[in-house]
Amino acid sequence: MNNIFHVDVNSAYLSWEAVYRLQMGEKKDLREIPSVVGGNEENRHGIVLAKSIPAKKYGIQTGETLFSARLKCPELEVVPPRYHIYMKCSQEMEELLKRYSPNVQFYSIDEMFIDYTNMEKKFGNAIDAAYTIKRQIKKELGFTVNVGVGPNKLLAKMASGLKKPDRVHTLFFDEIFEKMWPLPVNKLFMVGGRTAKKLDVLGIKTIGDLATEDISKLYKIFKSHGVLIHNYANGLENSKVRNEPMPIKGLGNSSTFSFDVCSEKEALMLLLSLTETVATRLRRGNFRAKVIKIHIKDKDFFTFSHQRKVVNPIQSTDAIYSVVKELFLEVWHKKPIRKMGVALGDIYTSDYEQITFWEEDDKTKRMLDKTVDNIRKRYGAKAVFRSCFLHSGIKPLEGGVIDNEDYPMVSSVL
DNA sequence: TCTGGGGTCCTAGGACCC
DNA sequence: TCTGGGGTCCTAGGACCC
Numbered sequence: 001m002n003n004i005f006h007v008d009v010n011s012a013y014l015s016w017e018a019v020y021r022l023q024m025g026e027k028k029d030l031r032e033i034p035s036v037v038g039g040n041e042e043n044r045h046g047i048v049l050a051k052s053i054p055a056k057k058y059g060i061q062t063g064e065t066l067f068s069a070r071l072k073c074p075e076l077e078v079v080p081p082r083y084h085i086y087m088k089c090s091q092e093m094e095e096l097l098k099r100y101s102p103n104v105q106f107y108s109i110d111e112m113f114i115d116y117t118n119m120e121k122k123f124g125n126a127i128d129a130a131y132t133i134k135r136q137i138k139k140e141l142g143f144t145v146n147v148g149v150g151p152n153k154l155l156a157k158m159a160s161g162l163k164k165p166d167r168v169h170t171l172f173f174d175e176i177f178e179k180m181w182p183l184p185v186n187k188l189f190m191v192g193g194r195t196a197k198k199l200d201v202l203g204i205k206t207i208g209d210l211a212t213e214d215i216s217k218l219y220k221i222f223k224s225h226g227v228l229i230h231n232y233a234n235g236l237e238n239s240k241v242r243n244e245p246m247p248i249k250g251l252g253n254s255s256t257f258s259f260d261v262c263s264e265k266e267a268l269m270l271l272l273s274l275t276e277t278v279a280t281r282l283r284r285g286n287f288r289a290k291v292i293k294i295h296i297k298d299k300d301f302f303t304f305s306h307q308r309k310v311v312n313p314i315q316s317t318d319a320i321y322s323v324v325k326e327l328f329l330e331v332w333h334k335k336p337i338r339k340m341g342v343a344l345g346d347i348y349t350s351d352y353e354q355i356t357f358w359e360e361d362d363k364t365k366r367m368l369d370k371t372v373d374n375i376r377k378r379y380g381a382k383a384v385f386r387s388c389f390l391h392s393g394i395k396p397l398e399g400g401v402i403d404n405e406d407y408p409m410v411s412s413v414l
Numbered sequence: 415t416c417t418g419g420g421g422t423c424c425t426a427g428g429a430c431c432c
Numbered sequence: 433t434c435t436g437g438g439g440t441c442c443t444a445g446g447a448c449c450c
Binding site for chain 3: 012062107108109110111189190191192193194195225291293303304305306307308309410411412413414
């Protein structure tokens with residue numbers, strides 16, 4: 001029998017912010033008052049990123065606007081995010097977990113899987129170990145977690161989500177009926193708002209309803225996703241706890257601007273800036289890309305995208321930007337823009353042998369990009385930038401939550 | 415009233431090939 | 433008047449995760 005743990009930091013950003021502030025000598029604990037970590041409203045990033053449990057009691061939800069959160073609780077304390085601190089806390093937790101098993105999967109900044117299978121002889125039975133881990137994180141790092149214990153990653157994750165905070169829960173196969181099936185169907189991993197709504201129309205309200213529904217009926221409506229969630233509702237999932245990060249399939253950067261962009265000149269400058277950011281990340285990973293995409297959200301929140309596959313994989317800022325510019329001019333019809341993004345797909349590793357065949361980027365451009373990348377690495381992102389950004393009011397490197405640093409994200413893949 | 419950013423995967427529809 | 437059927441590749445859009 002496999003024993004998988006899922007460790008989930010309770011209200012991660014908010015807990016970490018609270019711990020840091022207490023360490024800095026602040027008297028009040030954000031976790032004990034209605035509070036949220038939230039984006040900057042002036043820059044139109046005003047949403048709730050994390051909430052305290054007292055804030056949750058007012059019905060405040062992650063992702064909702066700070067405006068709406070304040071309507072629910074006028075005395076709400078709002079603090080800005082500090083991603084560097086959260087990264088540090090996350091890394092410390094990962095190090096701690098590695099004491100208990102060599103096989104720890106960094107699933108997201110605040111969620112990790114541990115494969116505890118066959119570790120019993122070293123650290124005792126699984127449930128005791130889960131409690132020890134929870135206690136140790138609280139004692140050494142100052143924040144609380146939920147630990148879910150189960151026979152696979154899906155059930156471990158569902159277990160950690162049961163009752164919060166500071167709890168250990170198990171979800172073995174013989175507990176599914178009692179602990180998981182009565183839950184509303186949207187609590188199931190991979191059943192989001194859209195699917196839950198469609199299921200509701202079909203009379204499927206709980207995870208149990210979904211688990212016992214006819215699979216061919218689900219397939220007809222939801223295709224492969226229907227089969228997936230039916231399996232999940234029955235606790236069936238068998239992916240490995242992965243030590244190594246998943247190979248990168250694509251990367252992108254986007255930005256919501258503090259004002260609606262109306263001129264072509266300004267839009268192109270912002271796209272160049274976004275291209276710089278994403279191309280720098282591409283080169284840092286020693287990659288090249290064949291698919292170049294842009295996406296645009298206009299002032300009415302209507303979003304659309306445009307992409308092109310090029311024959312030879314490219315890497316230089318200039319080569320990527322020339323495609324980005326083409327794409328933009330092909331789709332933009334002068335409607336004011338709220339947000340834009342540049343993304344790269346169809347990624348290849350760029351080893352030395354191959355480079356001689358890539359004629360797309362000439363040698364001069366490669367050298368220039370490399371030089372600029374190195375200067376930025378040594379002296380910071382602002383040390384050198386294109387002169388067109390001077391006095392333009394536009395940042396030379398748009399996008400990204402942390403300047404000049406990779407920030408680990410999460411996908412819907414276990 | 416205000417509504418982030420960065421990922422992965424899937425599907426539909428059209429182009430194109432034999 | 434009636435007009436194949438696969439297969440692959442590409443693009444746009446939408447679902448999900450945190």
